[in-house]
Amino acid sequence: QVQLQESGPGLVKPSETLSLTCSVSGFSIRSAYCWGWIRQPPGKGLEWIGSICHGGTTYYNASLKSRVTVSVDTSENQFSLKLSSVTAADTAVYYCARRPNYFDFWGQGALVTVSS
Amino acid sequence: DIQMTQSPSSLSASVGDRVTITCRASQSIGSWLAWYQQKPQKAPKPLIYGASILQSGVPSRFSASGSGTDFTLTISSLQPEDFAIYYCQQYHTYPMTFGQGTRLE
Numbered sequence: 774q775v776q777l778q779e780s781g782p783g784l785v786k787p788s789e790t791l792s793l794t795c796s797v798s799g800f801s802i803r804s805a806y807c808w809g810w811i812r813q814p815p816g817k818g819l820e821w822i823g824s825i826c827h828g829g830t831t832y833y834n835a836s837l838k839s840r841v842t843v844s845v846d847t848s849e850n851q852f853s854l855k856l857s858s859v860t861a862a863d864t865a866v867y868y869c870a871r872r873p874n875y876f877d878f879w880g881q882g883a884l885v886t887v888s889s
Numbered sequence: 890d891i892q893m894t895q896s897p898s899s900l901s902a903s904v905g906d907r908v909t910i911t912c913r914a915s916q917s918i919g920s921w922l923a924w925y926q927q928k929p930q931k932a933p934k935p936l937i938y939g940a941s942i943l944q945s946g947v948p949s950r951f952s953a954s955g956s957g958t959d960f961t962l963t964i965s966s967l968q969p970e971d972f973a974i975y976y977c978q979q980y981h982t983y984p985m986t987f988g989q990g991t992r993l994e
Contacts, residue, residue, distance in 0.1 A: 809985075819933065819976055819987040834984045835890075868932055874980050875923035877944070879932040 775799040777869050779883035785863075786889050791856040795869030795880055796849075803827075803847040807872040810843060810854045812865040813882075820865075824872060825852055859887045891915050891979050895988035902993060906967045910991045912960040912977035921981035924953055924962045927990075928973045936975075937962065967993075 781793035795808070802808055809824035823833040823843045833841050837856065845852040856863060864887045870876040892915040902908050912922070920940035925933035935944045937953040940960060950965045964971055977988040 818990050819978075821985040821987070824985075832983050836984075872980075874921070875935060875938040875978065876925075876933070877935055877938075879934075882932050 775871060775878040777871065777878055777880035779867060779869050779880045781883060781885070783884055783886060785859055785885060785887050787860055787887055788858055791854070791859050791863060791867075791885055791887070793854045793867055793869070793883060793885070794851050795853070796851050797871070798850070800871070801847075802845060802850055802852060805873075807832075808843075808845065808852045809870050809872050809876065811868045811870060811876070812863075813868070814862075814865045822854065822856075822867075861887050863887050890984055891918060891982055891986050893977055893979055893986050893988040895975075895977055895991050897991060898989065899992040899994060902967055904967055904969055908964045908967055908971075908993065910962045910975055910993075912955075912962070912988050914958045914960075914979055917957045918979045918981035920956050921979055922955070922960050923978045923980065925976045925978065926971075926973045927976065933976060 776798045778796045785791045807824045807826035810822040823841050825831045825843045825845050840857045842855040866882040866884050868882045869880045871878040894913045896911050922940045924937040927933040936947050941953050953962045974990045974992050976990050
């Protein structure tokens with residue numbers, strides 16, 4: 774069974790960089806598909822952040838593109854999110870997910886709060 | 890960006906009811922549409938992909954249809970565990986976008 778698990782700091786200071794890692798088990802991320810990040814501010818809807826696909830191509834939401842980096846570590850079967858220059862508006866639950874085309878397997882989510 | 894608009898935003902229903910949620914795309918997305926169910930403090934769970942294909946393990950009371958710009962999700966006989974928020978999502982074009990959600994209560 775494919776499982777994803779987000780990890781990283783739950784509290785980030787304004788202007789700093791948010792860093793999260795998604796550990797994948799039950800599937801080799803080097804073998805296929807895209808892998809993505811989605812976030813959900815408290816009480817709000819879902820926003821796609823970005824994806825990295827088999828072969829290393831990345832796609833980012835233009836609204837965040839200048840601040841976002843998604844990368845993959847195939848040796849660890851993980852992929853990561855970095856979001857720079859965060860503000861309170863970046864406070865959200867961050868999900869990682871596998872994407873053959875739609876998002877078929879999701880992590881449980883990691884709440885990241887931006888506050889000094 | 891392709892805008893996804895769901896209606897209604899919230900829906901009051903009872904166990905046993907037949908419920909329909911609609912999703913409209915701002916431009917044609919073919920059948921590149923998924924539906925998700927989200928319960929409190931949980932990750933979204935895929936229900937439908939390809940506009941009408943039931944995800945493995947999802948009860949058959951869930952069905953969906955549509956193509957192009959207009960899509961529907963139907964729950965034929967509402968069960969207590971179906972009270973949740975439902976989202977549509979297009980994966981035709983980057984950026985992938987979600988509807989604003991429909992709260993079923």
